Amino acid sequence: MKIGDGVEWAVHLCGVLAAAPEGRSLPRAKLAEFHDLPPAYLAKHLQALSRAGIVTADRGVKGGYRLGRAPAQISLLDIVLAIEGVEPAFRCTEIRKRGPCAAGPSACRKRCPIARAFLEAEAAWRQALAGVTVAEMNAVAAAEAFDDNRRRAFRAWLTAALQ
Amino acid sequence: MKIGDGVEWAVHLCGVLAAAPEGRSLPRAKLAEFHDLPPAYLAKHLQALSRAGIVTADRGVKGGYRLGRAPAQISLLDIVLAIEGVEPAFRCTEIRKRGPCAAGPSACRKRCPIARAFLEAEAAWRQALAGVTVAEMNAVAAAEAFDDNRRRAFRAWLTAALQ
């Protein structure tokens, strides 16, 4: 059971976009540069975020990406669902309906309890991710990982990237 | 993000093994037959359960698989970890350390907050799965999905499979 790299990329980059001035957008190439990511592939994930409304894409000269809503309104769950899709990780293939002791319609009135248990566990996972926002991630990172030097370096890069 | 079919198979079949008399084992072929699963591939998952101690394998004539401990002591988490491995689904690739504003050693004193959030969410998922046992699954299934007819059919199959 694995989560693709795109989720990590997207969360980090939403944090970067949250630092840009309201209404200003950063192009794909700059976002890729910031974490040394493959630009062409990153584009696919950015497009997924765009389709989900998490970011807004502006085409044409001076185009790029900006957050679709306030960073406090974007949860890690929103990003995961946009990138990985909304399907649960556990997929019940109804094997109870197969074989010499197959469950008939009457035995299947209720959903398979095993699937129920796994979906409930996933609900707990989703709830935890829904409770964390891009804004909070940025606040924690600012406190833990940005001294004055790095903050200056970031501001300088951002200014140049917005050009 | 997907969970492999092996997990579903393993949970269902642990339920079957839990119904066998203490100390009696069921061979791979019978377990595969019960849910119409590919025997050769199922063998791989059963071996993983065996390595994890969830089931005990008996080799030779009249061999097969039986539970390694009481069904009330086997959680869905135990089975997931045995089949899917213990690695978290979220894999932090430390992209914060790359690019023009890379986080240096001082900025990395604490683990990346994004990774922390994802690992905490997975902890909630694991906790939910750890709270559900094979014994409970069987009790729910017995109440919801087994009328007298199906119970008889299952007993008959089990008797023949144990032979």
Next chain:
DNA sequence: TCATTGCGGACAATATATATCCGTATTAGA
């Protein structure tokens, strides 16, 4: 001794994830 069974390695087939490229549409500015 033999038939049955699990174990693990090698291998093959298929699916998914990762990654690139290109033609098209859009847009700001010259």
Next chain:
DNA sequence: TCTAATACGGATATATATTGTCCGCAATGA
């Protein structure tokens, strides 16, 4: 109007993971 920059989506290629089979070996009960 023209041009350069940009995102979009489809097609395609490659790498990795999953799914699945097969075989030789070891163990075991009859």
